[in-house]
Amino acid sequence: MARIDFIQSLHNSTRRNYVQRVVEHDKAACAEVARRFGHDYWDGERQYGYGGYRYDGRWRPVAERMAAHYGLKPGDRILDIGCGKGYLLYEFTQVVPGVEVVGIDISEYGVENGKEEVKPFLRVGDCRQLPFADGSFDFVASLGTFHNLPIEGACRALGEMQRVGRGAAKYFMVESFRNEQEKANLLYWQLTCLSFHSPESWDWIARQAGYEGDHGFIFFE
Structure with a gap:
């Protein structure tokens, strides 16, 4: 189980005022709205989430790095x-033409407003009980999702991720912290997290789930 960073540079490209996030609005009320994962979270005001999550190509370098690292090829199921x-x-469809893609998300709004080219391949569902057979995919990724579950849910989700993937080509990323400053920044900024753990604790959770793929973190520096 290797620790690999595919995301931190993208994460650092957004400037954040952590203290302002707490004092400018009722943080608890905003978090309640955000955890519905509806319009307000994706495309509403910034205090509820993304403040407008639109396609801008930012994920292309991430897909390129993942495809190269895991040797993805036409015909692979992702x-x-x-x-x-x-x-x-x-x-992924642009970087490796000919791959077959499938996406699952708890958010009906997110799926209904998915990018048109891949929207037919997206479905609403719960990562703790994936509707796929064992070993269905050549590569399985999960970015910024499992920290939105309580620890028992994260463990189940990781077990499901292990079950539906073939071999070791799996990768999950969650928000984490390495010191007290990063922990405070994460607590200030987050809206949807239920699991707040250090990298070492996430490693332990993954092992308990029987997860054998790779993983990474983003830190609020």
């Missing part, structure tokens, strides 16, 4: 757990 609007999956 699953994105927590796919949102399907932007990463779309990039």
Whole structure:
């Protein structure tokens, strides 16, 4: 189980005022709205989530790095757990023409407003009980999803991720912290997290789930 960073540079490209996030609006009320994962979370005001999540090509370098690292090729089946609007999956189809993509997300709004080119391959569902047979996919990814579950849910989701993937080509990323400053920043900024763990604790959770793929983190520096 290797720790690999595909995301931090993209994460760092967004500037954040952590303290303002807490004092400018009622953070608890905003979090309640965000956890519905509806319009307000994706395309509403910034205090509820993304503040407008639109395609801008930012996921292309991530797809390129993943495709190169895992040797993805035409004909491979790729699953994105927590796919949102399907932007990463779309990039995989551009980077590796001929791949078959599938996305699943808890958000009906996200799926209904998915990128048109991949929208037919997106579905609403729960990552703790994936509707796929064992070993259905050549590569399984999950970016920024499992920290939105309580620890027991994250463990089940990781077990499901292990079950539906073939071999070791699996990768999940979650929000985490390495020190007290990053922990405070994460607590200030997050809206949807239920699991707040250090990288070492996430490693332990993954092992308990029987997960054998790779993983990575983003940190709020």
